[in-house]
Amino acid sequence: MNINEVYKLVSYLVDKYQGTYLSPDDFNMVINMAQYQYLSFLTDDTGGPNRNPKNPVGMSTSAVVADTLSTFLMEQNYGVTNQLALKPTGLFKTIGFRTSDDNHPIRYVSSDKLASYLGNAIDPPTNTEPIYYELGHQYKFFPSTISLVRITYIRNPQELKWAYTGNLVWDSENSVPANGVSLEWGDTDVYEIIYRAIGIIGINLKDGDLMRAAQLVKNDGL
Numbered sequence: 001m002n003i004n005e006v007y008k009l010v011s012y013l014v015d016k017y018q019g020t021y022l023s024p025d026d027f028n029m030v031i032n033m034a035q036y037q038y039l040s041f042l043t044d045d046t047g048g049p050n051r052n053p054k055n056p057v058g059m060s061t062s063a064v065v066a067d068t069l070s071t072f073l074m075e076q077n078y079g080v081t082n083q084l085a086l087k088p089t090g091l092f093k094t095i096g097f098r099t100s101d102d103n104h105p106i107r108y109v110s111s112d113k114l115a116s117y118l119g120n121a122i123d124p125p126t127n128t129e130p131i132y133y134e135l136g137h138q139y140k141f142f143p144s145t146i147s148l149v150r151i152t153y154i155r156n157p158q159e160l161k162w163a164y165t166g167n168l169v170w171d172s173e174n175s176v177p178a179n180g181v182s183l184e185w186g187d188t189d190v191y192e193i194i195y196r197a198i199g200i201i202g203i204n205l206k207d208g209d210l211m212r213a214a215q216l217v218k219n220d221g222l
Helices: 003-018 024-044 063-070 111-118 189-200 211-222
Strands: 073-079 084-086 091-101 106-107 131-135 138-142 148-153
Touching: 003 024, 003 189, 003 211, 024 063, 024 091, 024 189, 091 138, 111 131, 189 211
Parallel strands: 106 131
Antiparallel strands: 073 148, 084 138, 091 106, 091 148, 131 138
């Protein structure tokens, strides 16, 4: 589905169930809130992000969820300077780190447990058993000899926008995605996002109502 199809469907539902007008600005705000809610659901409510980098998807045993998240799954080598590395631009959730040769996982520790790891004379962090923790907008790695790591993370979804000209005429070129390109999500996921969007607005649909409305909008060209 493209952004115009989503806008028309949500606008139709608001008019049908509330008898009100949904402005483009309100639509843009609500649809983006909804897609972040849905992404949070996929990464938290299905088991939470697994920080074991040997299983980088790690969100759920569900192949369907894993396939959906694969669109947003990123992996790259990451330089470390003075034990620190800035979090990636567009980061949604950190999945985990490995050493750059892929041979060793880098274990996540919470800041309140850090001292016990660093003060462990028998089993301190090493190049083959490194650790990291999150420090604001940065990661910090131990030991200090770590200079290159491989990060796996979930990126933010594309910020959606329904743009228009004149009397609410769809401006395809300035919309996001532009020129009628489909959303990053599959159609099933888009419907889940729409359910959440209209829920934010205050509309609760019964099973099947959304699909029937979508078919009506498509058939009648609303």
